[in-house]
Amino acid sequence: MKQQTGEQLLQQIHEYIGNLSYMREPMGLYDPIEYVLGLGGKRLRPVLMLLAYNLYKEDVTRIFSQAAGIETYHNFTLLHDDLMDKADMRRNKPTVHKKWDENTAILSGDAMLILAYQFMMKKCPLECVERVMEVFGRTALEVCEGQQWDMEFEHRLDVTVDEYIEMIRLKTSVLLAAALKIGAILGGAPEKDAQLLYDFGIKMGLAFQLQDDYLDVYGDPAVFGKKIGGDILCNKKTFMLITALSLAEGEDKETLLNWLRATDYVAEEKIQSVTALYNKVGVPELCQARIDAYYKEGLELLDKVNVESSLKEELKKFVCHLMDRKL
Amino acid sequence: MKQQTGEQLLQQIHEYIGNLSYMREPMGLYDPIEYVLGLGGKRLRPVLMLLAYNLYKEDVTRIFSQAAGIETYHNFTLLHDDLMDKADMRRNKPTVHKKWDENTAILSGDAMLILAYQFMMKKCPLECVERVMEVFGRTALEVCEGQQWDMEFEHRLDVTVDEYIEMIRLKTSVLLAAALKIGAILGGAPEKDAQLLYDFGIKMGLAFQLQDDYLDVYGDPAVFGKKIGGDILCNKKTFMLITALSLAEGEDKETLLNWLRATDYVAEEKIQSVTALYNKVGVPELCQARIDAYYKEGLELLDKVNVESSLKEELKKFVCHLMDRKL
Numbered sequence: 001m002k003q004q005t006g007e008q009l010l011q012q013i014h015e016y017i018g019n020l021s022y023m024r025e026p027m028g029l030y031d032p033i034e035y036v037l038g039l040g041g042k043r044l045r046p047v048l049m050l051l052a053y054n055l056y057k058e059d060v061t062r063i064f065s066q067a068a069g070i071e072t073y074h075n076f077t078l079l080h081d082d083l084m085d086k087a088d089m090r091r092n093k094p095t096v097h098k099k100w101d102e103n104t105a106i107l108s109g110d111a112m113l114i115l116a117y118q119f120m121m122k123k124c125p126l127e128c129v130e131r132v133m134e135v136f137g138r139t140a141l142e143v144c145e146g147q148q149w150d151m152e153f154e155h156r157l158d159v160t161v162d163e164y165i166e167m168i169r170l171k172t173s174v175l176l177a178a179a180l181k182i183g184a185i186l187g188g189a190p191e192k193d194a195q196l197l198y199d200f201g202i203k204m205g206l207a208f209q210l211q212d213d214y215l216d217v218y219g220d221p222a223v224f225g226k227k228i229g230g231d232i233l234c235n236k237k238t239f240m241l242i243t244a245l246s247l248a249e250g251e252d253k254e255t256l257l258n259w260l261r262a263t264d265y266v267a268e269e270k271i272q273s274v275t276a277l278y279n280k281v282g283v284p285e286l287c288q289a290r291i292d293a294y295y296k297e298g299l300e301l302l303d304k305v306n307v308e309s310s311l312k313e314e315l316k317k318f319v320c321h322l323m324d325r326k327l
Numbered sequence: 328m329k330q331q332t333g334e335q336l337l338q339q340i341h342e343y344i345g346n347l348s349y350m351r352e353p354m355g356l357y358d359p360i361e362y363v364l365g366l367g368g369k370r371l372r373p374v375l376m377l378l379a380y381n382l383y384k385e386d387v388t389r390i391f392s393q394a395a396g397i398e399t400y401h402n403f404t405l406l407h408d409d410l411m412d413k414a415d416m417r418r419n420k421p422t423v424h425k426k427w428d429e430n431t432a433i434l435s436g437d438a439m440l441i442l443a444y445q446f447m448m449k450k451c452p453l454e455c456v457e458r459v460m461e462v463f464g465r466t467a468l469e470v471c472e473g474q475q476w477d478m479e480f481e482h483r484l485d486v487t488v489d490e491y492i493e494m495i496r497l498k499t500s501v502l503l504a505a506a507l508k509i510g511a512i513l514g515g516a517p518e519k520d521a522q523l524l525y526d527f528g529i530k531m532g533l534a535f536q537l538q539d540d541y542l543d544v545y546g547d548p549a550v551f552g553k554k555i556g557g558d559i560l561c562n563k564k565t566f567m568l569i570t571a572l573s574l575a576e577g578e579d580k581e582t583l584l585n586w587l588r589a590t591d592y593v594a595e596e597k598i599q600s601v602t603a604l605y606n607k608v609g610v611p612e613l614c615q616a617r618i619d620a621y622y623k624e625g626l627e628l629l630d631k632v633n634v635e636s637s638l639k640e641e642l643k644k645f646v647c648h649l650m651d652r653k654l
Contacts, residue, residue, distance in 0.1 A: 025472075026476055080433055103478060107475055111472075113440055114440070117464055118468075121464065129457075137444055144356060144437055144438040145352075
């Protein structure tokens with residue numbers, strides 16, 4: 001079977017998304033959608049969908065609309081999340097509520113969610129439509145649940161690691177997993193394989209998000225793309241902070257809590273001090289161990305998928321590259 | 328064929344909506360949805376869907392989920408519109424962004440839109456699913472377009488009557504029309520009938536909205552439910568104001584424009600003065616003539632639907648009652 005690399009699939013789906021025809025009046029509604037979809041990004045979810053499909057079928061162009069649907073959904077969540085988080089920038093460009101206004105961000109986001117459903121339905125084979133829409137709908141709802149937990153965690157100091165993992169499972173993993181599962185369903189995979197690919201996506205999503213948390217503190221600023229220490233500055237309840245809060249004792253704990261309460265400080269000092277505390281109580285090692293475990297569990301699940309080993313290489317390569325690891 | 332009255336259908340669908348099981352954690356996400364769906368309202372759209380279905384098939388319980396879907400969608404639009412319009416109250420209760428906060432209104436609204444799609448898909452017969460979802464998706468997008476035009480009109484003084492009619496067609500009529508069409512499709516109606524019912528819904532929606540505009544100025548406060556003159560006070564570009572702006576001349580036009588620019592005034596004075604101007608240039612008669620025309624055109628379309636006349640009586644009665652008219 002002719003397979004394509006992640007890079008080839010990315011190029012094609014990126015072009016397809018760039019040529020989607022949804023533009024019409026009122027431009028005030030559709031311009032922001034074009035803007036958001038045009039910001040780019042890694043197109044991770046559509047590529048995963050196409051890679052999963054490509055395990056079973058060749059002609060990936062048949063599901064470009066569904067691939068665009070999941071990317072449109074993902075970009076819709078970024079649009080509304082940025083509004084809720086009052087984020088000014090996304091991919092080095094002003095966010096929609098900054099470039100336009102809040103009402104535009106709300107309404108264009110709503111239209112984008114509806115468009116995502118339309119792309120997902122378009123030319124979806126009748127024998128798949130119920131399962132595809134079931135996975136997509138359930139996942140879409142779970143992503144909202146993840147965002148709700150994330151916002152609720154902001155006001156809490158007693159978030160457990162388990163609660164945090166469940167939050168990132170909902171906010172990040174399930175959509176990656178759903179992309180893989182929908183690709184498999186559309187490719188005609190047996191239910192068991194589709195579920196294994198879903199579970200593989202869950203583990204990889206957790207590994208991926210924890211790696212993001214880790215790199216926010218320990219990443220190379222030249223490579224990471226965002227400023228180092230951003231999560232520390234805004235007291236984000238990441239795996240790092242939650243673990244430190246549960247492990248630090250006595251004076252260390254007091255120092256950490258003081259930094260969380262502090263309102264007037266030099267950014268660099270807070271980042272340095274909190275990072276030193278993370279190091280002292282062993283947070284980076286614990287984080288890396290978790291990442292390794294999820295990554296390994298994920299690959300084991302992929303191994304169980306009942307297709308010839310060589311066919312799984314592209315998907316494996318793509319995920320390894322994403323996690324910046326060797327195969 | 329056993330048909331049910333609008334009243335009977337209302338009771339059943341109201342109970343069904345009250346018993347929908349979507350509640351789960353996080354409650355912060357789902358509580359506001361339950362609150363909005365529990366505010367009640369006339370359940371117009373689901374009842375229209377059931378009445379249209381009942382022209383062709385008896386067992387309306389089969390499409391309760393789709394009926395709940397369209398009501399959930401409608402309530403989602405109220406939730407987000409109230410947020411965008413900064414409305415404090417809806418059906419005599421505080422709106423979601425007032426009772427909770429803006430982020431809750433955004434995210435719970437998003438989840439509600441996703442739930443609407445899930446209800447619409449649930450047990451939707453496979454032979455209908457593409458057409459039902461096509462109508463629903465297109466309509467959902469059009470409603471957003473209507474809201475966008477409505478917001479853009481706020482900043483304009485040159486809105487034409489045609490533009491206004493197109494705006495209310497999108498914001499109000501298409502969802503009523505879609506409810507009827509989806510009911511007809513699910514009932515197995517021929518495409519031509521389904522389209523006639525859609526077109527009937529469009530006309531009735533226009534008549535209904537213009538009547539609402541009219542009653543906002545000339546209604547009986549004891550019956551209307553909202554305060555009289557609300558549209559006048561907020562300079563809402565209704566049929567009344569747009570017509571007055573295009574017909575008023577010289578001093579009258581100046582007076583009207585002055586009221587639109589005024590920031591410091593006694594509410595009652597503005598309402599009385601603008602109403603007097605409407606009367607002077609003949610706005611109420613023009614509005615009534617439009618309502619009559621749409622109403623008549625609508626009933627003519629319904630007459631063309633190819634089912635026995637007696638079967639259409641319930642739908643006719645329901646719409647007449649809604650418009651407060653005799654059959």
